Amino acid sequence: MSPTQRLDPETCYRAVKSRDRRFDGVFYVAVRTTGIYCRPSCPARTPAFGNVTFHAGPASAQAAGYRACKRCLPDATPGSPDWDVAADVAGRAMRLISDGVVDREGVDGLAARMGYTPRHLGRVLTAELGAGPLALARAKRAQTARVLIETTDLTYADIAFAAGFSSVRQFNETVREVYAASPTDLRGRRGGVRTPGAVTMRLAVRTPFAGRALHAFLAYHLVPGVEVAGHDGDLGWYARTLDLPHGPGTVRLDIADALDPGQTAFVVAHLELTDLRDTAAAVERARRLLDADCDPLAVGDHFAGDPIIGPLARRTPGLRLPGQVDGAETAIRTVIGQQVSVTGARTVTGRIVAAHGRPVATGVPGLTHLFPTSAALAAADPETLPMPRARGRALVGLAGALGSGDISLDRGTERDAVRAALVALPGIGPWTADYVAMRALAHPDVFLPTDLGVRNALRGLGHDPVAALDRLDDWSPWRSYALMHLWNTLMPAPPAPTEGVR
Missing domain, CATH: 3.40.10.10 (DNA Methylphosphotriester Repair Domain)
Known part of the structure; x- marks a missing residue:
C-alpha cells in the first residue's frame, strides 16, 4: 500500500x-x-x-512529478510531529537525513546507522513516505537551498554546497525542477554585504510556542564556555558552540513567545560556520533544541480536562520539550548532574569543559570551548574528575561506550534498545536512562516518578504526589510534556529584560 x-x-x-x-x-x-x-x-x-x-x-510529491506551490511554499513548514511520536524506522531515518547523513555518508552510511541493508531501508521508506533515501535527501537539499536563496546574501555557489549539492549544476537543475524557477527568480533583486561563514535563517515552529519558558530553561541549565544567554529588550537570546561534521560553529537563537494557535511562527537563527557544508546539520540541531516539530495543539488538547496538568497547560500553552544539539553531550551532562543541584552541575560541567573541551575562537563573548568529545572523556582518569569517584567511573564508562559506538544517541537507533544499553552500564540507572531518552532522543512519553522536583512541584500545587502519580497513564502519550509543565512551576523567575544587554 x-x-x-x-x-x-x-x-x-x-x-x-x-x-x-x-x-x-x-x-x-x-x-x-x-x-x-x-x-x-x-x-x-x-x-x-x-x-x-x-x-x-x-519528496513523495516531487517523485510523482509535482512542483512546489509558489504561493504557500509547502516545504517551509515544520516537520511532521509523527517522526518523534512514533519514532519508527521512517521517522528515525528522516531525522538523520535532515542532519545531512546521506550527503556525508551516502545511503550505505544511513542504512548502517539504522541497522538495515540499503535495499531494505529503501523499501521501508518508499512504503512509508513515498520516496527512497536519495529522493528524501534531495527534497531536503532543495528546501535548504530555497531558504538560503531567499533569506541570505550568499553566492549561489556557496548556497549549492551549503545545501549539500555536489555541484552548482546539480543545484540549478534541482531548484528549477522543484520550484519551476531559477535561483535568480527566487532571490529577485535582493543584495547586500555578507560575512563569510555567516548564515541567518528563520526556523519554522508550530504555535502556540512558549518561547520565553524554553529560553528560561536553556538559560538556567547553560554550561560556562559552551552556552550563553541573555535578553535584548523583550527578546530572549541563547547562543552556543557547535561541534559539526566539518568544523566548529556557533548558533544564536532569538526566542520569543508566539501564542496565536494554529499558525506557523519563526525563530531566527544566526549561524557562524567554519564550513558552509554544515548548514543543514546546524539547522537540524537547532530545530531539535527548539522541539520545532512538536504539535502543541494536540498536546494541549490531551491535557484539557486533567485536574493537575490541565491548568498548567492553559497557563503556559505551547510549552516545549527542550532537545539537544548532540546526544552524547546530553547523556554526559545528565550523569554529571546526578544527585546534585542544577547550579552545582553547571559549575562541575564548566570545570570539565575547561579541562577537556577544545578551545575555539568565536565572535560571541563567553563562548570559548566545544563540549568535550566522548573520546576525550573516555581517556580521562576518573580520579581527576571533580565529582565522587563512583560517578567519575560511570562518566568515563559512558563516554567509552559512546565513543566506541556501542551506544548511539544520533536518533537513528531504536529507543528501547538505547535504554537497555544505558542501564546495562555501571552507574547508569533508570532515571538517567529515561532523562536521556526524553532529551536526547525526543521521546514524548517519558516520566520520572522518583524525581524530587516532580514531587516538590506536585506538593507546591496542593496535590498528594502518591495520588497524583496514579494518573500517569492518563497523561500518555505526552508524559514528557506533563513532566515539563511540572518542572516549569519550579523555574526561578527570569530576570527583568534589559535593553541592549547581551
Whole structure:
C-alpha cells in the first residue's frame, strides 16, 4: 500500500477545505490539473476532490512529478510531529537525513546507522513516505537551498554546497525542477554585504510556542564556555558552540513567545560556520533544541480536562520539550548532574569543559570551548574528575561506550534498545536512562516518578504526589510534556529584560 493510500483521503480533503494549519507538514496535497503540490492551508481555491492526491512528504510529491506551490511554499513548514511520536524506522531515518547523513555518508552510511541493508531501508521508506533515501535527501537539499536563496546574501555557489549539492549544476537543475524557477527568480533583486561563514535563517515552529519558558530553561541549565544567554529588550537570546561534521560553529537563537494557535511562527537563527557544508546539520540541531516539530495543539488538547496538568497547560500553552544539539553531550551532562543541584552541575560541567573541551575562537563573548568529545572523556582518569569517584567511573564508562559506538544517541537507533544499553552500564540507572531518552532522543512519553522536583512541584500545587502519580497513564502519550509543565512551576523567575544587554 502506498503512502497516499495510507493517508485517508476524506479526512485529508476536509482539512484542505477548512485550510486547517494544524496539518501543515503532516501531509501535502497535489493537484493533477496544475501539476503543483501545496500545504493543506494554501489560500488558493480548493481543488475538486477528484483532482487531488495526498502525500506524506515533499519528496513523495516531487517523485510523482509535482512542483512546489509558489504561493504557500509547502516545504517551509515544520516537520511532521509523527517522526518523534512514533519514532519508527521512517521517522528515525528522516531525522538523520535532515542532519545531512546521506550527503556525508551516502545511503550505505544511513542504512548502517539504522541497522538495515540499503535495499531494505529503501523499501521501508518508499512504503512509508513515498520516496527512497536519495529522493528524501534531495527534497531536503532543495528546501535548504530555497531558504538560503531567499533569506541570505550568499553566492549561489556557496548556497549549492551549503545545501549539500555536489555541484552548482546539480543545484540549478534541482531548484528549477522543484520550484519551476531559477535561483535568480527566487532571490529577485535582493543584495547586500555578507560575512563569510555567516548564515541567518528563520526556523519554522508550530504555535502556540512558549518561547520565553524554553529560553528560561536553556538559560538556567547553560554550561560556562559552551552556552550563553541573555535578553535584548523583550527578546530572549541563547547562543552556543557547535561541534559539526566539518568544523566548529556557533548558533544564536532569538526566542520569543508566539501564542496565536494554529499558525506557523519563526525563530531566527544566526549561524557562524567554519564550513558552509554544515548548514543543514546546524539547522537540524537547532530545530531539535527548539522541539520545532512538536504539535502543541494536540498536546494541549490531551491535557484539557486533567485536574493537575490541565491548568498548567492553559497557563503556559505551547510549552516545549527542550532537545539537544548532540546526544552524547546530553547523556554526559545528565550523569554529571546526578544527585546534585542544577547550579552545582553547571559549575562541575564548566570545570570539565575547561579541562577537556577544545578551545575555539568565536565572535560571541563567553563562548570559548566545544563540549568535550566522548573520546576525550573516555581517556580521562576518573580520579581527576571533580565529582565522587563512583560517578567519575560511570562518566568515563559512558563516554567509552559512546565513543566506541556501542551506544548511539544520533536518533537513528531504536529507543528501547538505547535504554537497555544505558542501564546495562555501571552507574547508569533508570532515571538517567529515561532523562536521556526524553532529551536526547525526543521521546514524548517519558516520566520520572522518583524525581524530587516532580514531587516538590506536585506538593507546591496542593496535590498528594502518591495520588497524583496514579494518573500517569492518563497523561500518555505526552508524559514528557506533563513532566515539563511540572518542572516549569519550579523555574526561578527570569530576570527583568534589559535593553541592549547581551
